Amino acid sequence: MSTFTQEIDAQGLAVLTWNDPNGPVNSLAQSAVLALGKAIDDLLANDAVKGIVLTSGKADFVVGANLKEIQTMPQNAETVLNFVRSLHAITRRMEQGGKPIVAAMNGTALGGGMEVALACHHRIAADNPKAVFGFPEVNLGLLPGGGGTQRLARMLGIQAAMPWLLQATQAKAKEAQAAGFINAVVPAEQLISAAKEWLLANPAACVQPWDEKKFKLPNGEVQSAKVAQVFMGAEAMLRQKGMGNYRAPQLILQALYEGCQVPFDASLEIEARYFTELLLSDQAKAMIRTFFVALQDANKLKNRPQGVDKKQFQKIGILGAGMMGAGIAYAAAISGMQVVLLDSTQTAADKGKAYSDELLKKRVARGKMTAEKATITLAHILPTTDFKDLKGCELVIEAVFEERTIKAEVTARAEAVLADDAIFASNTSTLPITGLAEASKRPAQFIGLHFFSPVDKMPLVEIILGQQTNQQTLAWALDFVQQIKKTPITVNDSRGFYTSRVFKTYVLEGMALLQEGVAPALIENAGKLAGMPVGPLTLSDEVSLELMDRIGRQTQQDLGAAYVPHPGDAVVQTMVHELKRIGKKAGVGFYTYPTEPGAKKTLWTGLAEHFPVATQQPDVETVKQRLLYAQAVEALHCRAEGVITRAHEMDIGSIFGWGFAAHTGGVISFIETIEGLASFIANADALAERCGNRFRIPESVRDMAAAGRSFY
Template sequence: MNGESFVDIIRYERGEDGVVLLTMDDPARSANTMNAAFTEALAATVDRLYAEKHDITGVVLTSAKKTFFAGGDLDLLGSIGPDQAAAVMQSTTHLKGLLRRLETLGRPVVAALNGSALGGGLELALACHHRIVADDARIEIGFPEVTLGLLPGAGGVVRTVRLLGITEALMQVLLRGQRHRPTKALQVGLVHSIVPAEELLARARDWIAANPNAVQPWDVAGYKIPGGTPSNPSFAANLPAFPATLRKELKGAPYPAPRNILCAAVEGAQVDLDTALTIEGRYFVELATGQIAKNMIKAFFFDLQAANARGSADAHFTKVAVLGAGMMGAAIAYVCAKAGLQVVLKDVTLESAQRGKAYAETRKRVDQALLDRITPTSEVADLAGADLVIEAVFEDPGLKHKVFAEIEGVVAPDALLCSNTSTLPISLLAEGVQRRADFVGLHFFSPVDKMPLVEVIRGAETSDATLDRALAVVRLLRKTPIVVNDSRGFFTSRVIGTFTMEGLRMLAEGVPAPSIEQASLQAGYPAPVLQLMDELTLTLPQKIRNATAAAIAAAGGTWTPSPADDLIDRMVDEFSRPGRSGGAGFYDYTDGKRTALWPGLREHFERPAAAVPFADMQERMLFAEALESVKCLDEGVLTSVADANVGSILGIGFPGWTGGVLQYINQYEGGLPGFIARASQLASRYGDRFTPPALLVAKAAAGETFV
């Protein structure tokens, strides 16, 4: 090699063949990110490429890290505000100018993707004339920015639209934030070829030799965007379908990123590339300096990262005993087998256990090897040697005690003992086992194979080692854990109960059911509250209420029913409408499919005088969950703010735009004092349950936030 040197974080090496190998290797970080240091290094590198252009035959861009490039600097993006809009626009314009200079160097430039290229990494690659990716199924390629409330702001929207066309760019790459594996990225058109990792650089050099005059497609005279632009009559006729689809998907929730992406793509397709880059930049700056992006970055990156970092033990389990082959047990058995564990699925009868195994057989892309790892049985002896037990029987303490008593002497003497329960105190359930220090709660969410969260519940006698092993199980199953301390309902079930009960309270007050459903959708909940209640079945809150009332009475307290309790009783007992599983609930059903809200709701519950402002309807649900979460934190049920935010979004559907239940309070207009003022207003209108808890008031007085 000659001309070898280092330019900040980009290593510059020119070979005898005239090909410059640019190797990104930020010494200050474990991954390359699009921060100020990188931009400075890129500027110096591009200047050098132009200065030495006559001695260069081509350029290969690659990375010394495990990933190619990790994207934008989220620390920075999580802190900039509207007052920095001009500076953000200037810096993004500068970066886009550097990438534009790179792709118009007059020499072929190849991106050799040795690892994942997400966000800014893909933007770098798209500024190259050719993209080769290593044949590694772990590699991900895409623009996940929309999931963080952002859009690709360094030319990603503009180049993707010009490469794939408006429709393909929006649906396959931009609007849903897909992370494509190499094969899919090739199919979509984001990369040109997949090669063995050890051949990446050689293949890049070969392509450069074969394409000495390479230019970007959009720099060729007469180039037209695939599929046409809005100026094309046939395309323009279908253009209204995009915003209509977007409105349908967002359901009125305040997520500005998809709208900005759509606008940047459509508007940018009607102008020259440089103007399109400016348009993209303006829409990016609006998002980057706004509050919603900060909320989503905190929740979906920093808080999620903190939750996934919990625990230190590695998972060393060989055989798992799943007790109960009902809906939850069957699904838990499937995800365990999918993770490579040998599973014994036990139920009272072999037929029931076999039906549980059939769940796995109905999943997509299930091979025989996975199915062979699940053994259905009705015999306790078949559980011998199991080093992990996950119980998933009916929510009854007596039954749970019974099944653990049957198996505890059969499984391995140091087996981890886990109970999947959504409300029953783990310390109560631990009374049914001998090794209480080895007993822990694992609360899975339905559908288990799709829901990414597991609530890990520590009982009064659960040991530190047991908690650590439980976290290892969750990681092994490729899910995100949150850790909570024991209480009835724990965190997630307790908090979601305030959401559903608030929706039912409004219905009991006489508020029209369609308005309640719209309020919950436009607040950002993934499912409207009455629809959710139908899915959960109304008999479930009845059972939880009765158990809670009995526990309060046993402790010498007094249970006070709410109007929502009376409404549930009428729906179940008077109208025989227990929910979807019973064929009738707040909605009507035909052949198991939801059709429309039950007209009887208007007849039996709606009252014209029950006028509640739409904003109040939305915030009654949001505030109910946020305030209950503060109580959980104050009582020590929650162990961290990150767990509260992540658990609320991934487990119980709290709107993602808020950043989670406690971040919702942080970011409320006026901060914590503003939230307290609004909560007090709701309390005066609708009841003491909205009275701000002491912890919230104390934090506001001290000028603190939930961190």
């Protein structure tokens, strides 16, 4: 079956339909690019053809490059450059072939798909509510390599093009039309007829503006004072947001700056070279592997147990209507489930439902949902204090206070009214699931579902298997996470599991540095420069030093002599018990939080008295290394102990769970791809000698390196 089919009507208008037989979507696979070139050449050479409509036989138009295939290409500049140049040559033949071409986009057009559409002389989109348009390449460490940087800038002007290219903005059809890179939006059933009408009305519209001799960039040339200021502002913004860690946005700016000063064909060569540089970089390889390949595999439940029928949940129960329980209730209700939200008082249960009401009102105000739909969604939530209301629930999630006795009590009371095949989940972030399952009469149907706060924004759910959890319970838990449109990772039981266990090493290492006399501002800024969302002291305040102290004391009590103290423990003790500075919620922690509107937090001036600053300070690279390596080494111990075994889930969990430096592709990609395993081992050994055994890597990692094996 051919990728392209064509129909030519009596008026000489050809409809070229892209329908790749090799997959569910159209992509810029090498075979498709070659087929597109041949199909365009055939139509351009056919004297009977007066105009061309390029459309799709799939639900979407074209979703972009085939990144899985690109990763299998020979990793050398010549191969990649030749592929990109071949695409550029085809799009230039489309533009300069002497016949008008319309892109009739029935669905989503992203990345390379949108770039092909930009090479057409006119773009019409169906009014499809599911369709989005834009250039997401920067999120994968790349830039648009099919002419997108150059065409979009010449179409919109440099300043207007920047947000689409630098921020990976995706828009609905009418938003893209308002921006200027889609010309018209029509009802889906009128898409092809509208495209043909335009061709008939514009038979000579076969020259792009940038191919006209008198063409000037909209809203100012590169060297104009106005656009020069735009580039200066963009550079400052990138430095502020990305701390210089991301190569792709920097090269997008360079492609715009250099490419918009030269003739169009020369600009395409500039873009091709920068695209190739990025594609062959370790950063892009890591980001593509995590944010494209691994994320797709996780969301598609690639590792779901076989032989278990798919479960579609209709009714669930949530025990505890606090911030976390209320967030889970919202996620389930908006996915169409009936939700029983139970708390010890009706006031607390009602407050939990009100949380969803506020979120739904915001969606209505932003045009993301109709008021009628919001009312129906809110009605899915039943706030109650009566455990009998849990009858008929297929899943109950416990999200009560982190205290074993309370969890045991609600587990028993809920199971008393549940059907035999219902499953029970705990949202605990630290307490071992096997221990909590002791309160259950059916531990095989007991599992951990660790959500992250705020649930409506955080995409990850950590699924924890107890020692007796069966495969059906795991499969159904995965189904539930998929149903609420979250990304799951699966881990085995242990204290702190994977995400909480590794996360704490970041904040504790920050405190260890403070204890050693490193300046608080240096610690905080090094954390952000390393790629973490905030500094470790800020994060400690936000999580709550009091909570960290409570968890730490519980851990020491449970482990007894087996507990291994961390240098940061003493700082927690001092802050909580001696200084009574427990974090942001109290207005005092490592920072002081003013109550005046608009006033900013400041590092507490008393820190120097209790943690004197050393005369000699480490360089920023040393502090960055300690903060990242503390997390990476602990992640390796989690893998060595069998807590989590799949490298791609470790990377996904690290980024979406606790905010590990995203530019590295995740904690395992940081170790293996960015640092290089041999270099990482050497650096970790040096840190262990200097700072202690918390930087000592597992022997299994040395064995793996010696055998030349890879995590991936």
